[in-house]
Amino acid sequence: MNTNLDMNKKVKVSEIAAVAGVSPATVSRVINQREIVKGETYEKVIQAMKQLGCSINESPIPQPASTGLILINIPSLNNPFYGAIIKGARASISRHGYSMLINEGHINPGTIDLLVKTLKQNKVIGLITMNCIETSLIKKLSATTCVVQCCEYNEDTDLPYVSINDVASAKMAVEHLLAQGKKRIAFINGPFRYKYAKHRLQGYMQALEEAGVPVDQEYIVQLPEIDSDLATSAALQLLNLSEPPDAFFTVSDVYGAAVLRACYLSKRRVPEQVAVVGFDNLEISKSLVPALSTVNQPKSQLGFMAAQTLFEKITNPAIPNKKILLDTELIVRESSSL
Numbered sequence: 001m002n003t004n005l006d007m008n009k010k011v012k013v014s015e016i017a018a019v020a021g022v023s024p025a026t027v028s029r030v031i032n033q034r035e036i037v038k039g040e041t042y043e044k045v046i047q048a049m050k051q052l053g054c055s056i057n058e059s060p061i062p063q064p065a066s067t068g069l070i071l072i073n074i075p076s077l078n079n080p081f082y083g084a085i086i087k088g089a090r091a092s093i094s095r096h097g098y099s100m101l102i103n104e105g106h107i108n109p110g111t112i113d114l115l116v117k118t119l120k121q122n123k124v125i126g127l128i129t130m131n132c133i134e135t136s137l138i139k140k141l142s143a144t145t146c147v148v149q150c151c152e153y154n155e156d157t158d159l160p161y162v163s164i165n166d167v168a169s170a171k172m173a174v175e176h177l178l179a180q181g182k183k184r185i186a187f188i189n190g191p192f193r194y195k196y197a198k199h200r201l202q203g204y205m206q207a208l209e210e211a212g213v214p215v216d217q218e219y220i221v222q223l224p225e226i227d228s229d230l231a232t233s234a235a236l237q238l239l240n241l242s243e244p245p246d247a248f249f250t251v252s253d254v255y256g257a258a259v260l261r262a263c264y265l266s267k268r269r270v271p272e273q274v275a276v277v278g279f280d281n282l283e284i285s286k287s288l289v290p291a292l293s294t295v296n297q298p299k300s301q302l303g304f305m306a307a308q309t310l311f312e313k314i315t316n317p318a319i320p321n322k323k324i325l326l327d328t329e330l331i332v333r334e335s336s337s338l
Contacts, residue, residue: 020048088303150306170203182247231258253278290334
């Protein structure tokens, strides 16, 4: 086995699975619920992760020398996407014997000093951020405590992060719509300050360009926040065009649900006249009528791995910073299945 581990490479679950000769689902079970995996299989996955520089600490979990507090900062409690990530992080944090504090709010020049003060006053030993943060500010936070970025990350820093490949994920969703014969595909995007919004726009455009479908800027809508009412209004405006879209790709299931409502209000049949694909695979997506096709993010796993990465860094600050990209999956349901 190669013992020269490259800890800075981006490691996908599928890569670990390929090296171990097992399924991605088995790798996920090893990461999250090791006791249900057979010993021989478990060892294969552990060795593969070590080879790729993404090993799990197999020794008993070290207990903190003193009471430790982990702070998780999220942009908004109104977006249900973050709840599932927090659940995964909590599983790891509790398992390590630490306490968790949730802080809601954007991190910007006007709030950074208060956040740093909070970290110091509460003796926070680790911070997980899911925010879009200026490079100078994330560096200020990392100088105060150990930081791991989750979902959103700064590409121009060497901080550890756990996220997904947003470009490839968006491209996969649009290629699915193209395969259904759709050509006039609209894109409802979120706040452009976020990495995911920039990258998913890239994936959307790549899919169209590679298929030889012209990119119509009129079909691209940029919204300032994840808001259902805003998305419904935007979708209705697009559906009232002289040449309305025959499909929608949205960066959130919240937006996707809003598009379904707009189709209902404008008496468009889904998916015959308008196909819809969302993103995140929130619980609501499978309960909608029609059920919403979506890109599944491994939300709980994102949180769990972010916390695990944080604890590895707390235990051994000298280790190289990990950059981990987890796999996504397209879930095809009634809203896009012809």
